Ligand SMILES: [Zn+2]
């Protein structure tokens with residue numbers, strides 16, 4: 016594991032992209048296939064299934080360090096990461112001898128942990144801590160506690176894989192799509208020469224994602240070159256009809272089979288050897304239902320009659336990626352859409368096509384966009400009619416043009432230290448609005464302030480703490496922030512009776528006294544209107 | 547009877563001796579532990595400090611400031627007390643203040659460390675009844691590695707920068723840390739180092755005191771457009787992000803501080819490397835000092851002292867925090 020720990024430390028330390036790619040490529044070239052497969056798995060953000068709970072690790076940290084439990088907790092609160100805290104509180108014993116096991120052997124060791132008797136498990140983990148140096152112990156603890164999160168994007172990993180293998184990144188990305196199991200064989204298949212065929216019958220294509228609009232739409236050129244659609248608020252998915260079976264994959268490349276039986280049934284009408292890109296939505300009478308209803312369905316395998324009736328779903332088709340087993344992605348969008356409509360018509364219209372939004376010019380589309388929220392959508396999608404179906408988030412051909420967010424002025428009431436990079440700063444905030452003369456929490460938000468503001472607010476929080484509850488501090492209700500959010504709904508589970516979606520901080524309203532923050536009634540009215 | 551040393555608005559005050567220690571406002575008589583800005587402030591009528599630190603204090607407070615030097619261990623009567631200064635191992639001329647009065651001994655450590663440092667006299671353990679100690683790095687995650695291994699890591703990074711033909715800019719505090727780095731590196735390599743202007747006079751003070759360090763060149767003496775590829779440059783954190791940095795194109799940057807022990811701090815600084823090197827006591831040293839000096843009471847200053855105080859209490863040592871205005875969590879010289 017020394018080689019992998021060194022890679023991890025190198026990736027963690029360097030800030031330059033080219034250094035990261037070079038380090039990754041060097042590792043991929045040198046590592047044995049099975050190690051490389053696992054390294055790729057972890058670098059893609061995958062984790063081992065629960066090996067041992069954090070409570071056990073904390074207890075072992077107490078034993079290994081000799082410090083009282085509260086001091087281990089204080090240290091954890093300061094460091095913000097359990098794996099790192101344990102690494103810093105323990106140390107290699109000088110007389111411990113340890114062979115350098117390859118990464119995949121460590122994975123086998125870690126996977127064996129849950130089956131061990133507690134005493135045996137504890138002895139083994141304590142033994143590892145005593146035998147490994149700081150860098151290896153840190154990586155081991157990261158694997159024990161969850162994901163490695165090393166700050167390399169999937170794009171960088173692909174770039175390094177391409178550099179190490181000489182294969183195009185798109186091809187690699189396609190071979191990695193869906194469930195990729197880290198084995199020596201899978202690694203060899205991944206790096207097989209480009210002329211080797213990759214027939215995997217239930218695998219989706221890598222999704223093409225839209226970039227956010229940053230300029231005025233006029234910058235896109237003539238309106239006539241673009242398809243405008245509503246930006247639906249559901250789950251982006253590919254519907255795969257091959258070899259007589261149906262598979263539904265989400266954009267996160269999770270299989271959704273069994274959750275949406277009405278969609279799978281309808282898909283049986285499609286001809287074999289086709290792949291549709293589209294959106295799964297909670298849907299009734301030709302209009303979308305709130306996202307919360309869809310959420311009820313996501314977690315539920317084999318939903319019952321009542322669920323199916325309360326939260327019906329539909330698949331809205333955007334695009335056609337494959338027909339008769341042939342990949343259409345290089346074709347122009349206009350042509351793919353025409354074939355999509357023809358294919359659905361021939362199959363008896365099992366799914367609606369996401370309709371084009373009319374509007375002769377950009378101002379007309381801007382006006383249509385203003386009605387997006389009333390229609391239960393998030394804005395518009397703009398897709399270049401001549402565009403191929405690309406891989407990932409590439410700027411230039413597909414844009415999401417969202418409606419401006421809803422906003423509220425709320426008062427900071429609680430703060431909690433962040434994790435990772437911001438472990439020593441209070442960066443996780445809870446905000447409240449007025450109900451009579453009481454403040455009711457309505458949202459938690461993390462992002463939106465710049466580093467200087469975060470540091471300043473951190474100092475203010477420390478100086479104006481009222482009470483401490485573990486890692487959380489309540490603060491004087493003084494600071495007002497303008498929060499933006501994407502949606503709001505009535506909710507019985509929240510004390511305030513409303514739940515906001517995707518809240519974030521728009522700005523710090525230092526000009527505004529707390530008494531002038533918004534009132535709960537305002538939010539409730541908003542929820543009733545658009546929820 | 548009031549305690550021998552109490553906290554007054556202007557700083558730590560000893561009534562029996564009628565003097566202040568490291569006061570943050572002007573007073574008639576100040577005893578100084580060392581020359582860092584949060585401890586040595588101008589405006590007092592008379593100053594007493596370790597003789598070895600006078601050069602630095604003159605630089606900081608002005609050449610004609612009313613400074614009096616005392617050799618380490620030398621005893622002097624102040625009011626009804628007997629005062630002596632003892633090496634703190636923090637920076638050149640840093641001292642702990644020992645005060646004896648009516649059969650009771652108090653020690654104020656000032657800033658200190660127990661790791662060896664070629665630029666100053668080693669820390670001396672001074673037995674006492676009451677210890678007023680710094681507690682900057684008062685959590686057990688702060689534990690220092692041997693300085694030599696840190697020096698070797700810095701050298702390895704410097705070599706890597708030389709291989710990649712980019713400048714190596716190392717940020718560190720201008721007083722103490724910079725000189726210690728130059729002295730530690732002199733033990734493993736022999737190459738000149740470039741200095742930011744703010745460090746030049748302070749390095750000279752150390753040279754005048756006979757400290758062996760790597761040869762240094764002020765950056766300002768270099769010709770415009772000089773290529774610093776492969777060279778090590780020391781700069782204070784205040785130079786970060788200023789136009790001064792423009793001459794070090796593509797530089798790899800690093801920061802040397804005790805705070806670099808924690809990844810979140812390293813990431814927040816946003817440098818390519820963080821080297822863990824501190825002139826303060828680490829947790830094991832803080833605990834050992836409290837235990838070994840035999841004090842029945844320990845008062846902790848600097849930063850977040852809660853865990854340290856609670857831990858000492860569990861160990862049977864009566865401890866309490868003392869809220870001073872010395873550098874806290876964002877200490878300017880950690
Ligand atoms: Zn100091």
Ligand SMILES: [Zn+2]
Nearest residue numbers: 584657872873
């Ligand atoms: Zn200090």
